[in-house]
Each structure stands twice: as structure tokens, then as C-alpha cells.
Amino acid sequence: MVGTTSRAAMLTLPHRPLRIAAAIALATAIAALIALVLWAILAAATGSEGSALRIDIPHLLRMTTIQAGLTTVLSIAVGMALAWALNRLRFPGRDLVVGLFASAIVTPGMVVAFGLLSIWGRNGWINQASEALFGFSIGNPAFGLSGILFAHVVLDGAFAARIMLARLDAIPTPRLKTGQSLGLTPWQRFAIIDWPALRGTVPGLAAIIFLLAFTSFPIVLLLGGGPANQTLEVAIYAAVRQDFDLAGAVRLAATQIAVCSLVILAASALAPIPTSFGASVAPRWRDQGIARGLQALVLALCTIGFVLPLLSVLVDGLGAGIGRVVAQPAFWWATASSLVIGTASALLTLALALVLALGRGATGSGPLRTLLGMPAFAYLAVPAVVLSLGFFLAVRELGLAPATAAPFVVILANSLLALPFAMATLGPPLEAIARSRGKLIRSLGLSGWRQFVSVEYPLLGRDIGVMLALAFCFSLGDLGVIALFGTQDFQTLPLMMFRALGSYRGNDAAAIAAILLVGTIIAFVGLPKLFERIADAAR
Amino acid sequence: MVKFAPLALAVLSGLFAAPAFAEEVPILKIYTYDGFAAEWGPGPGLKAGFEATCGCVVEWIAADSSIGTLRRVQLEGDTTEADIIVGLDTAIAGEARATGLFADHGLDLSGLSLPTAWTDAQFVPFDYAHFAFVYDTDSVATPPKSFEELIALPDDFKIVVQDPRSATPGLGLVLWIAAAYGDRAPEIWAGLKPHILTVTREWSESYNLFLEGEADMALSYTTSPAYHIVEEGDDTIHAALFDEGHLAQTEVAGILKSSDHQELARQFLAYLASADGQKVIPTTNWMLPVVDLGADLDPAFAALPQPDKTLVLSDEEIAANSQRWIDEMLAAVQ
Numbered sequence: 001m002v003g004t005t006s007r008a009a010m011l012t013l014p015h016r017p018l019r020i021a022a023a024i025a026l027a028t029a030i031a032a033l034i035a036l037v038l039w040a041i042l043a044a045a046t047g048s049e050g051s052a053l054r055i056d057i058p059h060l061l062r063m064t065t066i067q068a069g070l071t072t073v074l075s076i077a078v079g080m081a082l083a084w085a086l087n088r089l090r091f092p093g094r095d096l097v098v099g100l101f102a103s104a105i106v107t108p109g110m111v112v113a114f115g116l117l118s119i120w121g122r123n124g125w126i127n128q129a130s131e132a133l134f135g136f137s138i139g140n141p142a143f144g145l146s147g148i149l150f151a152h153v154v155l156d157g158a159f160a161a162r163i164m165l166a167r168l169d170a171i172p173t174p175r176l177k178t179g180q181s182l183g184l185t186p187w188q189r190f191a192i193i194d195w196p197a198l199r200g201t202v203p204g205l206a207a208i209i210f211l212l213a214f215t216s217f218p219i220v221l222l223l224g225g226g227p228a229n230q231t232l233e234v235a236i237y238a239a240v241r242q243d244f245d246l247a248g249a250v251r252l253a254a255t256q257i258a259v260c261s262l263v264i265l266a267a268s269a270l271a272p273i274p275t276s277f278g279a280s281v282a283p284r285w286r287d288q289g290i291a292r293g294l295q296a297l298v299l300a301l302c303t304i305g306f307v308l309p310l311l312s313v314l315v316d317g318l319g320a321g322i323g324r325v326v327a328q329p330a331f332w333w334a335t336a337s338s339l340v341i342g343t344a345s346a347l348l349t350l351a352l353a354l355v356l357a358l359g360r361g362a363t364g365s366g367p368l369r370t371l372l373g374m375p376a377f378a379y380l381a382v383p384a385v386v387l388s389l390g391f392f393l394a395v396r397e398l399g400l401a402p403a404t405a406a407p408f409v410v411i412l413a414n415s416l417l418a419l420p421f422a423m424a425t426l427g428p429p430l431e432a433i434a435r436s437r438g439k440l441i442r443s444l445g446l447s448g449w450r451q452f453v454s455v456e457y458p459l460l461g462r463d464i465g466v467m468l469a470l471a472f473c474f475s476l477g478d479l480g481v482i483a484l485f486g487t488q489d490f491q492t493l494p495l496m497m498f499r500a501l502g503s504y505r506g507n508d509a510a511a512i513a514a515i516l517l518v519g520t521i522i523a524f525v526g527l528p529k530l531f532e533r534i535a536d537a538a539r
Numbered sequence: 540m541v542k543f544a545p546l547a548l549a550v551l552s553g554l555f556a557a558p559a560f561a562e563e564v565p566i567l568k569i570y571t572y573d574g575f576a577a578e579w580g581p582g583p584g585l586k587a588g589f590e591a592t593c594g595c596v597v598e599w600i601a602a603d604s605s606i607g608t609l610r611r612v613q614l615e616g617d618t619t620e621a622d623i624i625v626g627l628d629t630a631i632a633g634e635a636r637a638t639g640l641f642a643d644h645g646l647d648l649s650g651l652s653l654p655t656a657w658t659d660a661q662f663v664p665f666d667y668a669h670f671a672f673v674y675d676t677d678s679v680a681t682p683p684k685s686f687e688e689l690i691a692l693p694d695d696f697k698i699v700v701q702d703p704r705s706a707t708p709g710l711g712l713v714l715w716i717a718a719a720y721g722d723r724a725p726e727i728w729a730g731l732k733p734h735i736l737t738v739t740r741e742w743s744e745s746y747n748l749f750l751e752g753e754a755d756m757a758l759s760y761t762t763s764p765a766y767h768i769v770e771e772g773d774d775t776i777h778a779a780l781f782d783e784g785h786l787a788q789t790e791v792a793g794i795l796k797s798s799d800h801q802e803l804a805r806q807f808l809a810y811l812a813s814a815d816g817q818k819v820i821p822t823t824n825w826m827l828p829v830v831d832l833g834a835d836l837d838p839a840f841a842a843l844p845q846p847d848k849t850l851v852l853s854d855e856e857i858a859a860n861s862q863r864w865i866d867e868m869l870a871a872v873q
Contacts (some may be wrong), residue, residue, distance in 0.1 A: 484610070
């Protein structure tokens with residue numbers, strides 16, 4: 001039933017030239033923005049003397065690729081196992097656990113890394129327990145390549161699980177009933193029912209995770225144990241900040257963009273059309289025997305591995321220091337800025353993602369689908385320090401005062417940052433709807449707007465909620481992009497946290513980290529439910 | 540008619556008096572790093588102190604790091620709105636001077652109290668501290684007394700340092716080892732390698748690794764213990780003094796040539812280096828003042844042990860060699 005050839009797609013897809021045109025226009029605009037950023041830097045670089053980059057780029061690329069490749073494979077495997085377990089098991093507090101898993105990826109990487117250390121580090125809970133009980137220490141497994149991989153899998157594996165769980169939860173009930181009546185074994189059930197629903201998400205997820213790991217900077221330095229494990233992003237940072245070698249930085253950035261584009265191209269080309277969509281009632285079909293035991297084991301291991309580090313962040317932060325933090329007016333200003341920025345970016349992300357995903361779902365042409373899939377990732381491929389510099393120069397070039405432009409740049413940048421995650425959430429179900437209900441829509445002669453309001457939106461409710469939660473939490477506060485803009489009055493919670501960390505105020509930072517985490521979990525538990533209800537009402 | 544003109548002028552000037560007066564209050568724009576301008580940093584106190592006498596408004600414009608402020612004025616060139624940069628340090632002062640963007644300060648700084656006499660024509664120092672490894676007396680009973688003693692410790696004695704390409708203390712350690720050991724620096728780095736738990740991007744990350752007990756020592760400052768004593772009543776954090784001597788990080792401020800408020804900017808720098816300005820610094824920026832504050836210096840600072848010997852590198856030595864020293868360090872710990 002899957003329309004994989006463009007001819008078949010032409011016959012089943014509703015004719016939506018406007019959607020395709022809008023998506024092409026948006027894709028072009030995003031590409032132009034990236035070009036503008038790089039051009040602004042090159043323009044500023046003219047006149048500076050020729051640069052001598054002192055880095056072994058092939059070596060860096062090799063090391064980074066190995067690390068990112070391992071991260072990707074492990075994260076997808078762990079994420080799939082975890083989604084499988086969470087889809088089958090029902091237990092009190094499940095929503096909270098799902099929310100916790102999802103919150104890992106939007107929590108500042110540093111917070112997660114320090115959470116990991118307080119569990120697995122030399123002085124962490126496990127070592128302390130082991131020393132108290134058995135009199136020996138497990139050493140320090142959290143550093144080196146294994147430490148990097150562990151931290152990345154916690155961040156990315158849990159995110160993959162959240163996206164895949166949404167696909168599994170969306171498997172239509174009739175299909176499950178058929179499977180149950182045929183008496184499928186747990187393995188057959190996975191292969192015949194689950195895998196087709198999951199595989200549509202794998203290439204996109206793999207691309208996101210690879211790019212995140214490829215460009216991961218603070219975690220790699222923090223847990224990597226030194227310059228042996230480093231990424232191209234570090235070299236770019238050094239070229240911009242330390243050497244002030246702008247032309248060299250653009251060259252390195254171009255290298256990174258080229259490598260990342262290969263990954264994105266491959267992912268876009270490989271992506272099969274997903275086949276499941278919509279919201280189903282919670283399945284009452286439990287696996288039995290070994291499979292059920294395995295699911296419980298996976299869940300227990302992931303809970304220890306993923307949830308404990310986050311729990312330690314809460315334990316550390318919600319202690320005595322919190323009173324001092326909430327007593328500061330600056331804290332409430334930062335909270336207000338974070339909420340405004342998060343909301344604005346989440347809505348903008350929703351708009352961008354819908355335009356791209358609707359356009360992509362409306363075309364059966366392979367190259368066009370690839371073209372429309374690429375801009376979503378653009379932001380992940382461009383080094384943050386280059387973006388920050390380029391935005392600063394571009395804003396000045398436009399004659400705007402940096403401090404005035406700062407909030408708008410942050411909202412735009414955060415939306416672009418969240419876009420690949422939004423596409424990974426909304427893209428597969430939208431395409432599945434276009435494929436499987438296309439004939440119906442054509443026969444009813446629905447307009448594009450009616451198609452969205454009566455068919456797509458009601459089926460997407462929960463996914464829109466997940467997407468908004470993701471985008472909102474992502475955008476609470478990455479301010480790296482306005483590093484140069486000079487706006488000390490404009491402060492968000494994550495920035496306040498990092499400023500506190502940089503001024504010895506570790507307790508304040510821990511308290512803010514815990515508050516951020518609580519907010520994130522609330523968003524992840526609450527928003528999907530809220531939007532499911534709203535969409536249900538619209539149905 | 541003759542009488543009308545002054546009258547008209549008087550009326551007009553009356554009409555515009557308020558806005559004209561508002562424009563006459565000059566605004567002194569100062570680029571700095573965000574921790575300096577933060578509500579708990581020295582920024583608010585210095586602003587209040589200077590505004591009390593200057594008839595002006597001080598506006599802090601905070602970039603994410605001190606090197607960020609320099610890069611910003613380099614990008615802005617003559618069109619920069621900055622009058623002053625506060626917060627560069629001696630490791631990048633040479634590079635900043637070479638941009639040609641900074642004016643002479645013209646101040647007599649002979650009364651300052653620094654480990655080495657101050658002769659810089661463009662930059663005015665406003666605080667300093669020596670780079671040092673800090674340790675916790677609860678877990679490290681006898682700290683090493685030199686790099687060589689540190690190297691000789693068992694490999695499970697761990698230190699955390701910062702990447703010299705992204706953090707000023709990280710660069711400081713590279714310069715410190717180069718100043719102390721010259722051509723033997725790569726050998727020292729190779730010896731340190733087994734002890735280096737990790738090399739972080741920022742100072743804050745490595746300092747927190749240390750506070751969490753993940754490492755025995757972190758590269759920081761001789762003044763770091765003062766924070767824990769003053770703010771937390773905790774005197775278990777100490778700086779290890781090394782026999783080789785220590786390199787100092789001196790933070791400086793400079794006036795931009797393009798500023799329209801040269802005289803006002805000069806007055807600010809004079810205030811910054813005066814006893815009144817200096818009183819603000821120690822317990823907000825956790826560095827030592829550049830003048831002798833006597834009883835006005837918090838006792839926690841006065842009691843801090845200071846190194847007997849201060850190592851010195853000239854701007855020229857730093858500019859000519861820092862790249863090579865960084866490369867040697869990266870190669871050695873790779």
C-alpha cells in the first residue's frame with residue numbers, strides 16, 4: 001500500500017501546488033539565511049592576512065566520525081528497545097517516566113553531564129554505595145570515549161525513544177487487534193507491526209543524532225579527557241575566538257557543513273514512507289514470557305542509566321540554595337524572558353515545520369523531497385560560534401542595534417535549532433496521512449485547508465503537543481547565538497545558570513538547573529495531553 | 540526687534556531645556572564580560588560609585604567573555620559605540636594593543652601595589668591573582684609543592700585544566716609552565732598527562748568537577764579560597780603554592796581611540812584604580828586589588844597565602860610564542 005514510486009504517489013496524493021510552493025520558498029529562505037551568515041563573515045575577513053590553520057583536519061574528521069557513528073548506532077538501538085518496552089508496559093507513573101526520558105535532550109548538555117557524574121563519577125552515588133557495601137570503587141568510567149558515548153546515549157537515546165514511542169502508540173487499534181487474533185509471537189509482532197511503523201523515523205533520527213554528536217562541543221571536552229577526543233567544532237571555536245582567523249573559520253565551517261550535508265542527503269534519500277499515523281487508544285495487548293521480562297529489564301536499566309542522573313540534578317538543586325535564587329528579582333525576569341522566548345520560538349517552529357512537512361508530504365518526487373528535507377538540518381550543521389558571529393555582523397550590516405535585535409535573533413535561531421526535531425516529530429505522521437488517506441481526500445475533493453482542518457490536524461494533536469514541548473524546552477534559552485550582542489539585561493534561565501557557574505555560584509546554578517528540569521518535565525507531560533484534548537474537541 | 544531675539548532665544552531654550560539637559564548627560568559605554576556586569580559582580584557597585592561624582596551615566600554592555608569584547612570592537616572598528624573595555628588580561632593585552640584601537644591612558648600609576656611594577660601606557664590594571672591549583676584539605680592532606688612533585692604522584696591523583704584556546708586560565712597555565720620551564724615545558728606537559736582527568740572548555744566546568752570531588756585539584760586562582768570563606772564559611776579549599784613561582788593574571792581596562800568621551804573615560808579608569816573603586820572588586824570579582832586597601836580589604840583576602848615568587852612574561856614573548864606553546868601543550872597531552 002505504500003506509494004514508494006513517484007508514479008503511484010501521483011495517483012494517490014492530493015494535488016497541492018500551494019503547499020509545495022510554500023515549502024520550496026521556505027527552504028530557499030533558510031538556505032539564503034545560512035549563506036548570508038557565512039557571507040557576512042567572509043566580507044569582514046577580507047583584508048586580514050592569509051591564515052595558516054594548524055589543525056589536522058582529516059584526523060579530526062576521522063575521530064569525530066567514529067564517535068558520532070557509535071553514538072548514533074547505540075542511541076538508535078537503545079531508543080528502540082526503550083520505546084518497545086514503554087509501549088508494552090503499563091505502570092503507575094509511566095507518564096512521568098516518559099516525560100523524564102524526553103526531557104534529557106532539551107536539558108542543557110552540561111547539566112546532564114554533571115548529573116551523570118554525580119551517579120557514575122569517582123565521587124558519585126554508585127561509587128559511594130559500592131565503597132560502603134563492598135569496600136572497593138568501580139573507578140571512573142565516566143571519562144574518555146566511553147564517557148562521551150554514555151552521555152550522548154543518555155541525551156539522544158532517550159530522545160529517539162520518545163519519538164519512536166509516539167510512532168508505536170500511534171499504531172491503529174484494528175491492526176493490533178488483527179495481530180492479536182493471529183496469535184503473533186512477540187518477535188513477529190515487532191517485525192510485522194512495530195518495525196514498519198518505526199523505520200520511517202530511523203533515518204531522520206539517525207541524521208539528527210549523528211549531527212548532534214558530530215558537533216557536540218562542551219560534553220566532548222568535559223568528558224573526553226583532553227584534546228585527543230575533540231570535534232571540528234572546537235577547532236572552529238579556536239579559529240574564531242582565539243586566532244580571530246575569520247577566513248579560516250569559514251573554511252572549517254564549510255568543511256563541517258559539507259560533511260554534515262552528506263549525512264543529511266543520505267538520510268533524506270534513505271527515508272522510507274512511514275505507514276502509521278494518528279492516535280490509538282492505549283493497547284491492551286501485553287507480551288508474555290521472556291519478552292515481558294526483557295521489557296522490564298530494559299526499562300529498569302534505562303531508568304537507572306537515564307533517570308538517576310536527572311534525579312540527582314533535582315536532588316542537588318531543590319535543596320537549601322533554592323531560596324536564595326527565587327528571592328532574586330533577576331530570577332523572575334529571567335523566567336519571564338525564558339517563557340516568552342520559549343513560547344514564541346515554539347510557535348514559529350510549529351509554523352516552519354508545518355510548512356516544510358506539509359510540502360514534503362504533498363510531493364512524490366524524490367529529489368524534491370530531499371531538497372525540502374535538508375533545510376531542517378541546516379542549523380545543526382553550522383557551528384554555533386560561526387552563527388553567532390555571522391548574525392552579529394549581519395545585524396550590524398542591516399543597521400540595527402545589536403541589543404535591540406537580540407531577542408528576535410534568539411527566537412529565530414532557537415526555532416531553526418528546534419526545526420529538525422520538529423520535523424522528526426511531525427514529518428512521518430503527516431506523510432503517512434497523505435499516503436493512506438490521499439485517495440479519500442481526492443475523492444471528497446477537499447481543499448488544502450479543509451484537508452488540514454478535518455483530517456490532518458485532528459490526527460496530529462498529540463504529535464503537535466510533543467513537538468511544541470520539544471521546541472519550547474529547546475528554546476527556553478540557548479543564547480550562544482547572541483554571545484557578542486552585549487545584553488546583560490536580557491537574560492534567560494539557562495544563561496543565568498551559566499553565569500552563576502562562572503562566578504563560583506554553583507549552588508545557584510544547581511537550583512536553576514533543577515527548576516529548568518521541573519519545567520521541562522511539566523511541559524513534556526502536559527503539552528501532549530493538552531493538545532490531544534484540543535484536537536479531539538476539533539474532531 | 541533687537542530685544543525680541545534674546546527673548547525668543549530664551550523662550551526656545553526654555554522649551555527645549557529639559558531634553559537638552561538630558562542629552563548633556565554623557566553616557567559612558569563600557570564593554571565587559573558578563574560576570575563582571577552581573578548583579579553579583581563589580582559592575583553595579585562601580586557604576587553607582589562613579590555616577591555619584593561624574594555627572595554621567597555608566598552603561599555596561601556585556602559580551603560572553605573578555606576575549607569576546609575585544610573581538611567585538613575589532614569587528615566594529617572605528618564605528619564601535621564602546622568608550623572603554625574592562626576585563627582584558629595580560630595574556631591578550633599585547634594582541635589588543637596591536638590592533639591600534641586603544642588610546643594612551645595618561646595616568647600616573649606609580650602608586651599601585653602589584654607584584655611587578657606597572658608601566659603599560661594603554662592599559663590600566665584593576666585586579667590580579669596568581670594562577671594556582673586549588674585542593675580540598677579534606678581529601679588532599681599534603682598537596683604537591685611543585686609541578687615535578689605533582690608529576691611524581693600516583694596516576695590516580697587527578698587534576699582538571701582548561702583548554703587554552705577557549706579559557707583564559709587554560710592559556711594562563713600554558714604560559715605559566717613556559718615561564719617556569721622554558722624549553723622543558725613539553726616534558727612537563729607530558730608528565731602531567733596521566734594526571735589530567737580532562738581539559739574543559741570553561742573554567743566553571745573544571746572548577747565544578749573539582750568541587751564535586753571528581754578531581755583532586757583544579758587550575759584556578761590563589762584567590763579562589765576567599766569565595767568559599769566569605770560566602771560559604773568554608774575554609775577547606777586552599778591554593779597549592781609551587782616552588783617554581785606563579786604567573787599572575789592581571790585584568791586591565793583600556794580607552795578606545797574612537798571614543799568621544801576621552802576625558803570622562805580617563806576619569807573612570809582613574810576611579811577604577813583608586814581606593815574607592817578598588818574596594819568594590821575583591822568580594823565581587825574574587826581577585827586582589829591593585830592598591831593597598833589596608834583595613835578595607837576583607838580579612839579573608841589579607842590572610843590568603845601568596846606565592847614568594849611571581850613569574851613574568853613580556854607582551855612580546857607572549858605574542859611571539861603563545862601559539863607554539865599551545866601547540867606543544869596540545870601535542871603533549873593528546
